[in-house]
Amino acid sequence: QKEVEQNSGPLSVPEGAIASLNCTYSDRVSQSFFWYRQYSGKSPELIMSIYSNGDKEDGRFTAQLNKASQYVSLLIRDSQPSDSATYLCAVNTYSGGYQKVTFGTGTKLQVIP
């Protein structure tokens, strides 16, 4: 089982709709969770972080975390064509004094005008 799993997509949504991106992780002791956006040919850009159960909202983005289910999601409201990118889920675990960050393979989002 992969440590961080995402559906590779592509996920296609019409402009103005809500895009829902999902991620599951296997390590129960993971403490920090992140969503990165990567445009084609560019490096990843941090867009959201979440550390505790529940929802965290930042503009059109909402991250949701459920540690019991080992599940983290990203909702993008009022999706725009400029949101078309690959979204990477990352999970951070501290163990033995070391930080380990594990990335999912990413979900490609296509917002159709």
Added chain:
Amino acid sequence: GAVVSQHPSWVICKSGTSVKIECRSLDFQATTMFWYRQFPKQSLMLMATSNEGSKATYEQGVEKDKFLINHASLTLSTLTVTSAHPEDSSFYICSAPVGPSQYFGPGTRLLVL
């Protein structure tokens, strides 16, 4: 804040030459930096963890003699691809942590002819 730069952004070289890529944290100190490689339409692959003042930690399957990492100061890590071959052509990205978050450099695209 939390800006990471990379230089150069593009490298084209002949097979057999060595290429050095620099990664700098511009507005913060980083005792640890990470080096990733990404092939087209594939996910990020962690190559190694660069540690200031000590040896880098390489991921399984990454040749430490081929990918030399030096982290000589708290703001600079370098990756040298020695005797580069066409199969080393890829997008190399570094990142540095600020707390639990990772901030990525813009990446270096390497093409070995």
